[in-house]
Amino acid sequence: MLPKGFLVNGVKAGIKKNGKLDMALFYSESACNAAGMFTSNLAKAAPVIISRKYLIKNPKNIRAVVANAGCANACTGKLGLENAQFECQAVGANLNLKPYSVLVASTGVIGQHLPMEKILKGIETLSVNVLKNKSDEKSASQAIMTTDTFAKTSFRKVNGTTIWGTVKGAGMIHPDLKPLHATMLSFILTDAKIDTKTLNNALKEAVENSFNCVSVDGDTSTNDTVVILANGKAENKISTENFKKALNAVCLDLAKMIAKDGEGATKLIEVLVKNAKSSKDAKIIASTIATSPLCKTAIFGNDANWGRILAAAGRAGVNFNPEKTDIYLGSLLVAKNGAAVDFSESAALKILKKNEVKITMDLKAGKEKSIYYTCDLTFGYIKENASYRS
Amino acid sequence: MLPKGFLVNGVKAGIKKNGKLDMALFYSESACNAAGMFTSNLAKAAPVIISRKYLIKNPKNIRAVVANAGCANACTGKLGLENAQFECQAVGANLNLKPYSVLVASTGVIGQHLPMEKILKGIETLSVNVLKNKSDEKSASQAIMTTDTFAKTSFRKVNGTTIWGTVKGAGMIHPDLKPLHATMLSFILTDAKIDTKTLNNALKEAVENSFNCVSVDGDTSTNDTVVILANGKAENKISTENFKKALNAVCLDLAKMIAKDGEGATKLIEVLVKNAKSSKDAKIIASTIATSPLCKTAIFGNDANWGRILAAAGRAGVNFNPEKTDIYLGSLLVAKNGAAVDFSESAALKILKKNEVKITMDLKAGKEKSIYYTCDLTFGYIKENASYRS
Numbered sequence: 001m002l003p004k005g006f007l008v009n010g011v012k013a014g015i016k017k018n019g020k021l022d023m024a025l026f027y028s029e030s031a032c033n034a035a036g037m038f039t040s041n042l043a044k045a046a047p048v049i050i051s052r053k054y055l056i057k058n059p060k061n062i063r064a065v066v067a068n069a070g071c072a073n074a075c076t077g078k079l080g081l082e083n084a085q086f087e088c089q090a091v092g093a094n095l096n097l098k099p100y101s102v103l104v105a106s107t108g109v110i111g112q113h114l115p116m117e118k119i120l121k122g123i124e125t126l127s128v129n130v131l132k133n134k135s136d137e138k139s140a141s142q143a144i145m146t147t148d149t150f151a152k153t154s155f156r157k158v159n160g161t162t163i164w165g166t167v168k169g170a171g172m173i174h175p176d177l178k179p180l181h182a183t184m185l186s187f188i189l190t191d192a193k194i195d196t197k198t199l200n201n202a203l204k205e206a207v208e209n210s211f212n213c214v215s216v217d218g219d220t221s222t223n224d225t226v227v228i229l230a231n232g233k234a235e236n237k238i239s240t241e242n243f244k245k246a247l248n249a250v251c252l253d254l255a256k257m258i259a260k261d262g263e264g265a266t267k268l269i270e271v272l273v274k275n276a277k278s279s280k281d282a283k284i285i286a287s288t289i290a291t292s293p294l295c296k297t298a299i300f301g302n303d304a305n306w307g308r309i310l311a312a313a314g315r316a317g318v319n320f321n322p323e324k325t326d327i328y329l330g331s332l333l334v335a336k337n338g339a340a341v342d343f344s345e346s347a348a349l350k351i352l353k354k355n356e357v358k359i360t361m362d363l364k365a366g367k368e369k370s371i372y373y374t375c376d377l378t379f380g381y382i383k384e385n386a387s388y389r390s
Numbered sequence: 391m392l393p394k395g396f397l398v399n400g401v402k403a404g405i406k407k408n409g410k411l412d413m414a415l416f417y418s419e420s421a422c423n424a425a426g427m428f429t430s431n432l433a434k435a436a437p438v439i440i441s442r443k444y445l446i447k448n449p450k451n452i453r454a455v456v457a458n459a460g461c462a463n464a465c466t467g468k469l470g471l472e473n474a475q476f477e478c479q480a481v482g483a484n485l486n487l488k489p490y491s492v493l494v495a496s497t498g499v500i501g502q503h504l505p506m507e508k509i510l511k512g513i514e515t516l517s518v519n520v521l522k523n524k525s526d527e528k529s530a531s532q533a534i535m536t537t538d539t540f541a542k543t544s545f546r547k548v549n550g551t552t553i554w555g556t557v558k559g560a561g562m563i564h565p566d567l568k569p570l571h572a573t574m575l576s577f578i579l580t581d582a583k584i585d586t587k588t589l590n591n592a593l594k595e596a597v598e599n600s601f602n603c604v605s606v607d608g609d610t611s612t613n614d615t616v617v618i619l620a621n622g623k624a625e626n627k628i629s630t631e632n633f634k635k636a637l638n639a640v641c642l643d644l645a646k647m648i649a650k651d652g653e654g655a656t657k658l659i660e661v662l663v664k665n666a667k668s669s670k671d672a673k674i675i676a677s678t679i680a681t682s683p684l685c686k687t688a689i690f691g692n693d694a695n696w697g698r699i700l701a702a703a704g705r706a707g708v709n710f711n712p713e714k715t716d717i718y719l720g721s722l723l724v725a726k727n728g729a730a731v732d733f734s735e736s737a738a739l740k741i742l743k744k745n746e747v748k749i750t751m752d753l754k755a756g757k758e759k760s761i762y763y764t765c766d767l768t769f770g771y772i773k774e775n776a777s778y779r780s
Binding site: 077111112220222292298307313378379387 | 500682690702
């Protein structure tokens with residue numbers, strides 16, 4: 001369900017050792033207002049540096065994003081920067097686009113150089129497909145996957161305007177995306193008529209409550225990138241409010257898919273911290289619980305070990321009163337005022353065995369809240385990550 | 391090798407379901423100058439609150455510490471506090487000690503009440519042993535173990551003064567011990583003639599570079615406690631410098647044992663960050679690497695994945711230049727100026743397969759350094775923690 005005027009596709013360029021789809025192109029037939037958010041990691045990958053630069057230079061005339069999986073082009077020095085720029089130039093040459101109108105993103109192993117011969121052939125095939133008006137959402141969203149087990153897309157259609165997005169990411173997931181800064185990759189396309197300022201604000205707000213509230217392993221990547229392209233081809237002008245609502249919904253859909261598909265995950269975990277003094281306090285506590293290995297393995301083991309949840313909150317660095325705090329698993333109260341209640345273990349087990357588990361912590365200190373998304377920590381995570389590079 | 395004038399022993403009180411040793415008593419025949427450091431977790435366990443209180447009230451006349459494993463007496467409300475106090479009173483009654491001269495520590499499952507009947511019987515047996523002059527370091531150090539696979543003790547003897555210490559801890563290990571604040575438990579006994587002020591300073595310094603530089607899983611416990619008792623029975627007065635040196639050595643020995651025996655660990659990992667602008671910067675970066683699941687699983691998998699190490703450093707929140715940073719595994723240079731070098735994979739494999747792996751990061755930004763100790767993240771960790779409470 002792509003918005004009007006966009007073509008996307010994915011190809012096998014031979015970067016991934018397993019021969020799967022590994023390059024994607026997101027293309028607009030006309031100039032787009034664009035906004036992006038990038039990783040705040042100091043070790044920024046070359047494509048992050050280049051895309052950020054182009055976006056600052058040329059925010060009202062972005063035409064395409066080229067992305068690859070299998071090699072992150074991170075920690076690759078001067079040659080890495082040259083390679084990323086060369087990718088943009090190659091897309092431009094094939095599709096007759098101006099310099100700085102093509103963005104670039106990479107994901108995969110850190111510290112290795114892009115196989116440029118394969119990359120350039122990939123770009124050629126992707127461009128030929130676009131010129132032939134071939135478009136295929138499925139292959140594009142599959143081509144950016146690394147350890148993901150399913151392709152992730154979502155869309156909303158409101159008042160004739162469509163917002164479509166895809167995301168990849170299963171490990172090294174703890175996005176800390178900053179405007180013009182953000183290995184999750186997400187590409188969002190819309191035919192909304194919207195100016196760049198409103199687009200930037202809308203993206204920032206949507207990311208803050210979605211991608212910036214997801215953690216798989218607490219490891220913020222060198223390559224995290226979210227880019228939104230708006231080509232203005234929709235029939236009607238959408239209200240800012242409606243646009244924001246739809247964009248929030250698409251980003252939240254995608255963010256939850258990341259947590260659900262976290263490396264080795266068997267469960268999506270939603271951590272709600274409510275009645276906090278501030279939403280910032282709530283978010284810090286929720287993220288500490290969501291990144292606690294002890295909490296995450298307990299949920300994997302269907303263990304209603306609420307003591308670990310309270311202990312994680314207690315080390316979050318935020319001031320609150322543990323002795324006033326209640327904890328729920330699903331709708332089951334397991335701790336009241338920081339101490340045990342006599343709950344039914346079988347009821348807890350039933351809740352914990354579901355593939356979506358909600359933890360609620362009520363601080364009874366104020367009116368603010370925050371929700372953080374994560375997954376359980378399992379044997380599968382260890383298996384995946386003890387052998388990734390080799 | 392206990393210092394003069396101390397008796398210690400451990401018994402089976404029936405708190406642990408597996409019937410192993412689970413209560414220990416550390417006893418001095420005469421009054422001790424004492425110092426303690428406790429967890430900074432907001433959710434402080436009852437024994438932490440009580441021991442801290444007694445230590446503030448009575449730092450020059452501490453006579454004993456009673457400890458149990460199997461139940462943490464954390465998140466247990468008013469009854470938990472009463473039970474902890476009652477333990478101290480019971481030891482006092484059995485051994486004719488004044489109020490506030492007995493400290494208490496617990497470790498085990500959070501949110502459950504102590505089985506007081508068993509505890510009181512345990513205290514009686516421990517006291518009878520002491521009155522009969524029975525002392526047994528091995529049983530005392532075993533009795534405080536939870537998921538530990540070996541008992542941990544260390545000592546130094548300098549100029550006729552002995553410092554002996556024991557520690558427990560394998561999971562929920564990321565001590566953030568503050569003076570009069572610190573589930574690792576450590577009890578250090580010495581016959582040194584030393585005043586409480588010097589003792590406090592020496593303990594603070596030793597802990598900062600040992601227990602506060604260890605992480606198994608990043609989860610700071612509700613019960614962490616280090617207590618040192620000095621009874622002044624040594625023949626000579628030891629110099630403060632020599633005392634500090636020996637205490638540092640004992641604490642570092644014990645801290646490294648914790649990392650080596652981390653839940654599921656197959657390797658001790660030492661992370662050295664050097665040539666930083668400040669030792670604080672170095673410590674933050676080293677601890678971020680030491681708590682990165684991706685770095686820890688890579689080491690488990692013998693994967694020289696230095697990109698994960700640089701990525702973890704980059705998200706530490708400390709300003710440094712990744713493009714000037716070198717990384718070594720053992721003595722093997724694997725990344726220079728933030729980019730790959732052509733190192734021998736077989737040489738790296740040989741280094742990674744050892745049961746002690748040293749990671750060195752050279753920031754080339756200053757002259758300060760910090761060392762952090764951790765372990766690999768393995769299938770064993772998941773197995774241990776997916777089924778702990780039940």
